[in-house]
Amino acid sequence: MKVADGKGSVKHRPAGTDSSALPPPENKLYYPALDGLRAVAVLMVFTTHYLRLPQFLNWGRMGVDIFFVLSGFLITGILYDSANRKDRYSVFYKRRVLRIFPLYYLVLLLPVLMEPIFRWRLHPALWLWPAYAGNYAPFLWPSDVHGTDTAFEVLRSTRLAFHSFSWNLDHLWSLCVRNSFTLCGRSSCIRCGKEKGYATSA
Numbered sequence: 357m358k359v360a361d362g363k364g365s366v367k368h369r370p371a372g373t374d375s376s377a378l379p380p381p382e383n384k385l386y387y388p389a390l391d392g393l394r395a396v397a398v399l400m401v402f403t404t405h406y407l408r409l410p411q412f413l414n415w416g417r418m419g420v421d422i423f424f425v426l427s428g429f430l431i432t433g434i435l436y437d438s439a440n441r442k443d444r445y446s447v448f449y450k451r452r453v454l455r456i457f458p459l460y461y462l463v464l465l466l467p468v469l470m471e472p473i474f475r476w477r478l479h480p481a482l483w484l485w486p487a488y489a490g491n492y493a494p495f496l497w498p499s500d501v502h503g504t505d506t507a508f509e510v511l512r513s514t515r516l517a518f519h520s521f522s523w524n525l526d527h528l529w530s531l532c533v534r535n536s537f538t539l540c541g542r543s544s545c546i547r548c549g550k551e552k553g554y555a556t557s558a
Contacts, residue, residue: 390426393422393426394423394426396419396422397419397423397426398419399419400415400419401416401420403415403416404417404419423530424530424533424534427537428537431537435448449538456531456535460531463525464485464486464525466523467511467523470523473518474511474514474515474521475513475515476511476512476523477507477511477512477513477514478507479497479500479507479508480508481497481500482508482511482525484496484508485525485528485532488531488535488536489532490508490509490528490529490532491532491533493509508525509524509526510522510523510524511523511524511525
């Protein structure tokens with residue numbers, strides 16, 4: 357079986373060798389090109405939302421796809437590079453929680469606090485957002501999808517004085533997809549690790 361020795365070279369080891377005895381790999385690589393690619397993706401999404409460009413220049417969805425590919429590459433790389441650490445999953449998920457959860461749930465908490473003022477038009481599918489499942493609402497309530505005025509994506513006030521005010525939740529769908537990938541990443545890495553003979557201890 358071929359394994360990398362951490363210095364770029366490849367060595368052979370017997371198939372029965374315990375992979376946990378190998379020194380843990382270190383992920384200290386930095387890819388400046390990925391920062392540039394991320395900046396391009398940001399511009400794609402920004403121009404689609406805020407500039408009125410011809411249809412053939414609206415590449416916002418491609419920008420989101422680039423973000424998904426980058427996230428998948430980095431998340432999978434982190435899990436594989438820490439394959440020999442027994443606490444790799446706990447450390448990984450703690451970091452993800454600290455990075456994503458505070459702002460995500462702040463966006464959801466603010467309209468809850470403003471409910472006595474605006475009296476939002478509520479929809480049962482809104483309960484999916486705290487579980488990172490709001491992107492499945494269109495499939496569960498297809499008859500309630502009405503373009504940009506979908507009740508489970510845009511909160512609108514039922515009070516006449518605030519009728520023009522709205523609170524958008526539709527931009528959270530990409531985080532829902534990313535979090536689903538994060539949750540599924542562990543089982544995928546375990547399966548691939550077992551097939552290739554890597555350490556998969558949690």
